[in-house]
Amino acid sequence: MSEQLIVPVMADVVAQGKQPEYLFWVGSAGSFDDRAKKITRAFVKILNKANVDFAVLGIEESSSGDAAKRAGNEFLFQMQAVTNIEVLNAYEVKKIVTCCPHSYNTLKNEYPELGGKYEVFHHTQFIQQLISAGKIKVANNTFKGKKVTFHDPCYLGRANGVYEAPRDLLNFLGVNTTEMKRHKSTSLCCGAGGAQMFKDAEPGDKEINVLRTEDALATQPEIIATGCPFCNTMLTDGVKVKEQEANVQVLDVAELIAASL
Amino acid sequence: MQYIDNILFVVLLIGAGWFFAKNVKTLIRNIKLGQDVDRTDNTSERWKNMVKIALGQGKMTRRPVSGLLHIVVYVGFIIINIEVLEIIIDGVFGTHRVFQPLLGNGIYGFLIGVFEVFAFMVLVAVIVFWIRRNVIKIKRFWKDEMKGWPKADANWILYFEMVLMSLFLIMNATDVHFQALNHGNVISQFIAPLFSGLSEATQHLIETSAWWLHIIGIFIFLNYLYYSKHLHILLAFPNTFFANLKPKGQFTNDANVTKEVMLMMDPDADPYAMPEEGADEVLAKFGASDVTDLNWVQLLNAYTCTECGRCTSSCPANLTGKKLSPRKIMMDTRDRLEEVGKNMDANNGVFNDDGKNLFDWITKEEIWACTSCNACVEECPVNIDPLSIITEMRRYLVMEESAAPQELNNMMQNVENNGAPWPYNQMDRLNWVKE
Known part of the structure; x- marks a missing residue:
């Protein structure tokens, strides 16, 4: 994807006396991780296509503090949260959309007590609204009939009860979805949550991401879809371990939608 | 001397009640050693959770086999407890099947029939539970933490239930008058032939023994709870009531x-201010x-x-x-x-x-x-x-x-220094736009 994206930055937009309707919270993974950056770009393509009035914080964004909090560093989390809330409140942000279930969870659930009260959407919920409102349409549906399985990110599914939005998007694309044996509330973690993304696993007999990838591969998919940059990394690695990268792609639901516009 | 049975029964009843109350007191004292947390909000939702999850066993059938078997044992346990009420009244006042004349043979027979059916179903379910643990050896029952006492505890509870249900059925099977009445002996009529060769006096002795062992077993079981994993039959109710109602992903902010x-x-x-007078x-x-x-x-x-x-x-x-x-x-x-x-x-x-x-x-x-x-x-x-x-x-x-762990310290240091869990410069946060 090398097309020109329109990415308004909050400071500039506000300087022009405008107030964007949505803040797109990119998140640290979405900003820096090479794989996650593609998801960020895909989502912005959708936002542009649907003419959504949004802006990003850019260099004023900082880690949500999620990883620090799950690791037990409540100090660091609250410092991050309070600092971010100051920025968000200064811009009078009301609605936030993010591609990361971890940012989604902490902004939606843990920021309000610290003074940050916003309406927060995961990008799958947001895209679903755009579709219901008729703001985006499928033009070249290259995925129709493809075999897809969806991996529920823990912080979207169990943590916040969002199971249907990503599945509705897959239905919208007319793909052939097969559920894994463990799905929705019984879904198995990809292995990255709880700050595990940033450390080696404790001694065991298997890596969690490999076990989860085996769950996915059992459905014989062409695409493993998910809605979290960390799950994406873990499952992509898992597919490599199982030497299936020639046959199976790991894609974010937003990437599937963006490629079909 | 004719009241010796009644006195003995009352002593046992009071003893069991006193010992149980003592353990409950310790239990509450220990729980209160915990820090304060407010779980009095949203009482209507809390009641709903308790009714749905504890009373209604709402989450049990996530695993259908063990879930359905558990519901049999649970419903059986509650229903058969109505019979325990009769046993206690009989024991205290020296009556025999006190509800029978009060309810009439029809209703009484129906009730006992229901109890017998449940007793039998509980017996079967408990045997299946035992087989799952000890013969099929389902993995989750054989993890490291289940060695020793936890494994024995689980089996003891199953044996207890098997014995209690058997005693209840034997008691009915050897009650010659109850069998002669042929009302509600749905299951026990098939056990009765095993004893029919014995004299009425011997059968009566077996019936009385089964009656005593049954109620003593219940008293022992009641007091075994505190030392066992089986406290859940009581605590499941407050536990579901006081459980967290917020989204599972929401961790507390310390x-x-x-x-x-x-x-x-x-x-x-x-930063150098002295704490206020009387401050904590x-x-x-x-x-x-x-x-x-x-x-x-x-x-x-x-x-x-x-x-x-x-x-x-x-x-x-x-x-x-x-x-x-x-x-x-x-x-x-x-x-x-x-x-x-x-x-x-x-x-x-x-x-x-x-x-x-x-x-x-x-x-x-x-x-x-x-x-x-x-x-x-x-x-x-x-x-x-x-x-x-x-x-x-x-x-x-x-x-x-x-x-x-060192890797997490690195991650946290990155968050502190450059606002991301990786060592990237915050000024590069928008680079993705140009890539």
């Missing part, structure tokens, strides 16, 4: 930390290193856990061979709490520092293996939350001991 952070962020705060000068402790740092709901959770292991069998860390087992977190918390309680009992109600804490039971390796995926919380049939205990212990390790 209020002690908030106080410190707000002070740091406040430009007008005087006890230094706040962050996270939990012992059971008394946990809140009382977490301690209630520990007593409620019946060690079914649904949590552990869905834990990604455990499924991939790591040491972490959410069930063990709960069992360890209870064992340590019991130890603290006994320490207090031995020292006139005051805890005498024993140089130990919860980390003597739960290792760091277990604590750091958690992915915080909430599978254990989701699976628990009575809404126990092992993840919240793991989180509190992580908080202690990080904020009090600075004892996080």
